[in-house]
Amino acid sequence: MxxxxxxxxxxxxxxxxxxxxxxxxxxxxxxxxxxxxxxxxxxxxxxxxxxxxxxxxxxxxxxxxxxxxxxxxSRPQTRDFASSLSLILQFMDTDLRALLELREAIAPDMAAKAAARATNADLAALSDCYAQLERDRETAGFEETNRRFHDLLGWASGNPTFGLLTSALHLLTRDLAMELGYSAQERAGQLRCLARVLNAVRLRDADGARRHMERLVKGSSEYLAARSPELVTQKVRWGDPG
Missing domain, CATH: 1.10.10.10 (Winged helix-like DNA-binding domain superfamily/Winged helix DNA-binding domain)
Structure with missing residues:
Protein backbone atom coordinates (compact mmCIF):
# COMPACT_ATOMS: atom_id res chain seq x y z
CA MET A 1 0.00 0.00 0.00
CA SER A 74 -12.02 -6.86 21.81
CA ARG A 75 -9.58 -5.50 24.35
CA PRO A 76 -5.80 -5.43 23.84
CA GLN A 77 -4.13 -7.81 26.27
CA THR A 78 -0.69 -7.88 27.84
CA ARG A 79 0.31 -10.47 25.25
CA ASP A 80 -0.41 -7.96 22.45
CA PHE A 81 1.80 -5.36 24.12
CA ALA A 82 4.56 -7.90 24.79
CA SER A 83 4.54 -8.99 21.15
CA SER A 84 4.92 -5.42 19.87
CA LEU A 85 7.60 -4.73 22.46
CA SER A 86 9.59 -7.83 21.55
CA LEU A 87 9.60 -6.79 17.89
CA ILE A 88 11.08 -3.40 18.77
CA LEU A 89 13.58 -4.91 21.22
CA GLN A 90 14.81 -7.39 18.61
CA PHE A 91 15.76 -4.55 16.28
CA MET A 92 17.47 -2.83 19.24
CA ASP A 93 19.56 -6.00 19.78
CA THR A 94 18.30 -6.26 23.37
CA ASP A 95 19.33 -9.19 25.57
CA LEU A 96 17.95 -10.74 28.76
CA ARG A 97 20.43 -8.80 30.90
CA ALA A 98 18.84 -5.53 29.80
CA LEU A 99 15.40 -6.79 30.84
CA LEU A 100 16.75 -7.89 34.21
CA GLU A 101 18.22 -4.43 34.72
CA LEU A 102 14.87 -2.88 33.85
CA ARG A 103 13.17 -5.09 36.43
CA GLU A 104 15.72 -4.02 39.05
CA ALA A 105 14.91 -0.40 38.28
CA ILE A 106 11.11 -0.60 38.50
CA ALA A 107 10.30 -3.45 40.91
CA PRO A 108 11.25 -1.67 44.17
CA ASP A 109 9.09 1.38 43.39
CA MET A 110 6.30 -0.91 42.24
CA ALA A 111 6.35 -2.67 45.61
CA ALA A 112 6.35 0.67 47.43
CA LYS A 113 3.33 1.84 45.45
CA ALA A 114 1.55 -1.44 46.24
CA ALA A 115 2.17 -0.87 49.94
CA ALA A 116 0.51 2.51 49.67
CA ARG A 117 -2.37 1.62 47.33
CA ALA A 118 -3.21 -2.10 47.45
CA THR A 119 -6.89 -2.82 48.00
CA ASN A 120 -8.23 -5.54 50.28
CA ALA A 121 -8.87 -7.64 47.18
CA ASP A 122 -5.24 -7.13 46.10
CA LEU A 123 -3.97 -8.19 49.51
CA ALA A 124 -6.15 -11.30 49.48
CA ALA A 125 -4.92 -12.26 46.01
CA LEU A 126 -1.29 -11.73 47.02
CA SER A 127 -1.74 -13.78 50.19
CA ASP A 128 -3.36 -16.64 48.26
CA CYS A 129 -0.61 -16.54 45.65
CA TYR A 130 2.12 -16.61 48.29
CA ALA A 131 0.47 -19.61 49.97
CA GLN A 132 0.47 -21.37 46.59
CA LEU A 133 4.11 -20.41 46.10
CA GLU A 134 5.01 -22.12 49.37
CA ARG A 135 3.19 -25.25 48.21
CA ASP A 136 5.04 -25.11 44.88
CA ARG A 137 8.49 -24.60 46.36
CA GLU A 138 9.64 -28.09 45.32
CA THR A 139 7.65 -28.41 42.11
CA ALA A 140 7.97 -27.29 38.49
CA GLY A 141 5.22 -24.76 39.14
CA PHE A 142 7.37 -22.55 41.36
CA GLU A 143 8.65 -20.22 38.62
CA GLU A 144 5.19 -19.64 37.15
CA THR A 145 3.61 -18.94 40.55
CA ASN A 146 6.52 -16.67 41.39
CA ARG A 147 5.90 -14.65 38.24
CA ARG A 148 2.19 -14.46 39.06
CA PHE A 149 2.98 -13.01 42.51
CA HIS A 150 5.05 -10.24 40.92
CA ASP A 151 2.30 -9.62 38.34
CA LEU A 152 -0.28 -9.25 41.11
CA LEU A 153 2.04 -6.88 42.95
CA GLY A 154 2.41 -4.75 39.82
CA TRP A 155 -1.35 -4.44 39.36
CA ALA A 156 -1.76 -3.78 43.11
CA SER A 157 0.42 -0.68 42.69
CA GLY A 158 -2.62 1.20 41.46
CA ASN A 159 -0.63 2.22 38.37
CA PRO A 160 -1.63 0.07 35.38
CA THR A 161 1.66 0.77 33.60
CA PHE A 162 3.52 -1.07 36.39
CA GLY A 163 1.21 -4.05 36.01
CA LEU A 164 1.39 -4.02 32.22
CA LEU A 165 5.16 -3.71 32.01
CA THR A 166 5.80 -6.30 34.73
CA SER A 167 3.50 -8.85 33.09
CA ALA A 168 4.99 -8.13 29.65
CA LEU A 169 8.54 -8.60 30.93
CA HIS A 170 7.55 -11.95 32.38
CA LEU A 171 6.11 -13.05 29.05
CA LEU A 172 9.29 -11.98 27.24
CA THR A 173 11.62 -13.77 29.67
CA ARG A 174 9.48 -16.78 30.50
CA ASP A 175 11.00 -19.29 28.11
CA LEU A 176 14.55 -18.08 28.72
CA ALA A 177 14.23 -18.27 32.51
CA MET A 178 12.53 -21.68 32.43
CA GLU A 179 15.61 -23.10 30.73
CA LEU A 180 17.48 -22.47 33.96
CA GLY A 181 15.09 -22.49 36.90
CA TYR A 182 16.03 -21.88 40.52
CA SER A 183 17.90 -24.12 42.91
CA ALA A 184 16.25 -25.22 46.18
CA GLN A 185 18.43 -22.74 48.06
CA GLU A 186 17.50 -19.87 45.74
CA ARG A 187 13.81 -20.73 46.02
CA ALA A 188 14.02 -20.67 49.80
CA GLY A 189 15.77 -17.30 49.69
CA GLN A 190 13.17 -15.85 47.35
CA LEU A 191 10.35 -17.10 49.55
CA ARG A 192 11.86 -15.36 52.57
CA CYS A 193 12.23 -12.08 50.64
CA LEU A 194 8.72 -12.28 49.24
CA ALA A 195 7.31 -12.94 52.71
CA ARG A 196 8.97 -9.71 53.87
CA VAL A 197 7.65 -7.82 50.85
CA LEU A 198 4.13 -9.12 51.45
CA ASN A 199 4.27 -8.26 55.14
CA ALA A 200 5.47 -4.73 54.36
CA VAL A 201 2.63 -4.29 51.85
CA ARG A 202 0.12 -5.46 54.46
CA LEU A 203 1.54 -2.98 56.98
CA ARG A 204 1.49 -0.14 54.41
CA ASP A 205 5.25 0.13 54.89
CA ALA A 206 6.35 1.56 51.53
CA ASP A 207 10.02 1.95 52.51
CA GLY A 208 10.19 -1.61 53.76
CA ALA A 209 8.50 -2.99 50.65
CA ARG A 210 10.93 -1.07 48.44
CA ARG A 211 13.96 -2.24 50.41
CA HIS A 212 12.99 -5.93 50.46
CA MET A 213 12.04 -5.95 46.79
CA GLU A 214 15.30 -4.26 45.82
CA ARG A 215 17.21 -6.98 47.64
CA LEU A 216 15.14 -9.69 46.00
CA VAL A 217 15.44 -8.60 42.36
CA LYS A 218 19.11 -7.70 42.67
CA GLY A 219 19.87 -11.09 44.20
CA SER A 220 17.82 -12.87 41.53
CA SER A 221 19.67 -11.11 38.71
CA GLU A 222 23.04 -11.92 40.27
CA TYR A 223 22.01 -15.55 40.68
CA LEU A 224 20.96 -15.89 37.03
CA ALA A 225 24.11 -14.15 35.76
CA ALA A 226 26.41 -16.31 37.91
CA ARG A 227 24.70 -19.60 37.17
CA SER A 228 24.36 -19.13 33.43
CA PRO A 229 26.30 -16.19 31.94
CA GLU A 230 25.37 -17.32 28.42
CA LEU A 231 21.66 -17.22 29.27
CA VAL A 232 21.58 -13.53 30.16
CA THR A 233 23.26 -12.64 26.85
CA GLN A 234 20.52 -14.29 24.79
CA LYS A 235 18.72 -11.83 22.55
CA VAL A 236 15.04 -11.01 22.65
CA ARG A 237 13.28 -12.40 19.60
CA TRP A 238 9.89 -11.44 18.25
CA GLY A 239 7.36 -14.22 18.49
CA ASP A 240 4.33 -15.29 20.48
CA PRO A 241 5.26 -14.34 24.08
CA GLY A 242 4.66 -16.95 26.72
Missing amino acids: PAGKAKRALQVAQAIVSDIQLNAREAGDRLPQEEDMLARYEVARATLREALRFLELQGVIQLQLGRGGGPVV
Missing part, protein backbone atom coordinates in the same frame (compact mmCIF):
# COMPACT_ATOMS: atom_id res chain seq x y z
CA PRO A 2 1.39 3.45 -0.91
CA ALA A 3 2.51 5.63 1.98
CA GLY A 4 -0.40 8.05 1.59
CA LYS A 5 -2.99 5.27 1.73
CA ALA A 6 -1.23 3.61 4.66
CA LYS A 7 -1.35 6.90 6.58
CA ARG A 8 -5.04 7.28 5.79
CA ALA A 9 -5.71 3.73 6.99
CA LEU A 10 -3.96 4.56 10.28
CA GLN A 11 -6.06 7.70 10.65
CA VAL A 12 -9.22 5.66 10.11
CA ALA A 13 -8.05 3.11 12.68
CA GLN A 14 -7.55 5.92 15.19
CA ALA A 15 -11.02 7.27 14.42
CA ILE A 16 -12.55 3.83 14.97
CA VAL A 17 -10.83 3.56 18.35
CA SER A 18 -12.16 7.01 19.30
CA ASP A 19 -15.67 5.95 18.32
CA ILE A 20 -15.38 2.71 20.32
CA GLN A 21 -14.56 4.73 23.43
CA LEU A 22 -17.05 7.52 22.69
CA ASN A 23 -19.87 5.01 22.31
CA ALA A 24 -18.71 3.04 25.37
CA ARG A 25 -18.56 -0.18 23.38
CA GLU A 26 -17.58 -3.26 25.38
CA ALA A 27 -15.73 -6.40 24.38
CA GLY A 28 -18.06 -8.54 22.29
CA ASP A 29 -19.99 -5.60 20.83
CA ARG A 30 -20.25 -5.55 17.06
CA LEU A 31 -19.13 -2.54 15.09
CA PRO A 32 -21.35 -1.14 12.32
CA GLN A 33 -21.65 -2.95 9.00
CA GLU A 34 -19.01 -2.24 6.37
CA GLU A 35 -21.25 -0.03 4.25
CA ASP A 36 -22.09 2.12 7.28
CA MET A 37 -18.42 2.44 8.18
CA LEU A 38 -17.50 3.41 4.63
CA ALA A 39 -20.02 6.24 4.82
CA ARG A 40 -18.97 7.22 8.33
CA TYR A 41 -15.25 7.51 7.57
CA GLU A 42 -15.53 8.46 3.90
CA VAL A 43 -12.81 6.11 2.65
CA ALA A 44 -12.41 3.42 0.04
CA ARG A 45 -13.18 -0.18 0.95
CA ALA A 46 -9.51 -1.18 0.75
CA THR A 47 -8.51 1.59 3.16
CA LEU A 48 -11.20 0.61 5.68
CA ARG A 49 -10.18 -3.04 5.54
CA GLU A 50 -6.53 -2.12 6.04
CA ALA A 51 -7.53 -0.08 9.11
CA LEU A 52 -9.51 -3.01 10.50
CA ARG A 53 -6.64 -5.44 9.91
CA PHE A 54 -4.32 -3.08 11.78
CA LEU A 55 -6.72 -2.95 14.74
CA GLU A 56 -7.02 -6.73 14.72
CA LEU A 57 -3.24 -7.08 14.94
CA GLN A 58 -3.28 -4.72 17.92
CA GLY A 59 -5.93 -6.80 19.70
CA VAL A 60 -8.57 -4.04 19.51
CA ILE A 61 -11.05 -6.02 17.41
CA GLN A 62 -11.63 -9.52 16.07
CA LEU A 63 -12.75 -10.00 12.48
CA GLN A 64 -15.35 -12.75 12.43
CA LEU A 65 -16.08 -14.58 9.19
CA GLY A 66 -19.33 -15.88 7.76
CA ARG A 67 -22.92 -14.68 7.87
CA GLY A 68 -23.38 -12.15 10.62
CA GLY A 69 -19.63 -11.72 10.91
CA GLY A 70 -17.59 -8.55 10.81
CA PRO A 71 -15.54 -6.54 13.31
CA VAL A 72 -16.23 -7.30 16.97
CA VAL A 73 -14.75 -5.20 19.78
